[in-house]
Amino acid sequence: MPVISPAFGYNRTRQIMRLKIVQTGEPVLRRAARELTSAEIAEPATRGLIEWMRETMRDAPGVGLAAPQVGVGLRLAVIEDREDFLRALDPAVLAEREREPVSFQVLINPRITSRSAEEAEFFEGCLSVAGYSALVRRSRRVEVECLDEEGRPRRIEASGWYARILQHEIDHLDGTLYLDRMEPRSFTTTENLTRHWGSMPVASVREALGLKG
Numbered sequence: 001m002p003v004i005s006p007a008f009g010y011n012r013t014r015q016i017m018r019l020k021i022v023q024t025g026e027p028v029l030r031r032a033a034r035e036l037t038s039a040e041i042a043e044p045a046t047r048g049l050i051e052w053m054r055e056t057m058r059d060a061p062g063v064g065l066a067a068p069q070v071g072v073g074l075r076l077a078v079i080e081d082r083e084d085f086l087r088a089l090d091p092a093v094l095a096e097r098e099r100e101p102v103s104f105q106v107l108i109n110p111r112i113t114s115r116s117a118e119e120a121e122f123f124e125g126c127l128s129v130a131g132y133s134a135l136v137r138r139s140r141r142v143e144v145e146c147l148d149e150e151g152r153p154r155r156i157e158a159s160g161w162y163a164r165i166l167q168h169e170i171d172h173l174d175g176t177l178y179l180d181r182m183e184p185r186s187f188t189t190t191e192n193l194t195r196h197w198g199s200m201p202v203a204s205v206r207e208a209l210g211l212k213g
């Protein structure tokens with residue numbers, strides 16, 4: 001997922017290791033990725049991939065990146081919602097989205113083990129659908145089981161924007177894009193999101209778009 005506004009504070013003077021982020025229409029984005037074995041997790045190539053994905057995500061800038069987005073069909077994703085991104089956003093928008101900093105983390109073979117019936121709907125975007133956003137309804141809380149970069153089991157309980165990021169990235173590992181879950185009438189360029197919809201409560205957006213409830 002991209003951040004909503006440009007990154008401030010990311011050090012662009014150092015050399016950036018950047019992978020190509022593939023765009024919608026690339027078949028790898030529509031295939032279910034496969035799990036990593038414990039031997040693969042320990043391989044230097046996997047560690048290298050994780051490092052490159054972290055740098056690519058930060059450079060984009062984004063708050064999550066799944067391996068299929070860099071053309072690799074493995075169940076691996078990185079996420080991070082940096083405090084310097086959040087400082088650039090309106091506090092009222094952050095509060096509405098329940099968006100708080102999330103430290104850098106690696107999700108290997110993640111699975112959603114539980115999700116709340118309660119949902120939240122906000123605009124979201126994707127680095128593989130660059131330049132667009134749409135309203136997407138997702139569970140407000142999820143529990144995820146995965147392995148970390150050392151292959152240790154991890155259980156995550158997440159709510160708010162963190163839960164949204166997890167659902168978005170895990171969707172990528174199943175070949176699902178937000179396009180499959182979005183409210184089609186809300187699909188917008190990022191430019192028009194900023195111009196018309198970004199600061200409006202979702203209920204008002206729905207009303208303006210002629211959507212029910």
Ligand code: ZN
Nearest residue numbers: 001126127128
């Ligand atoms: Zn995405």
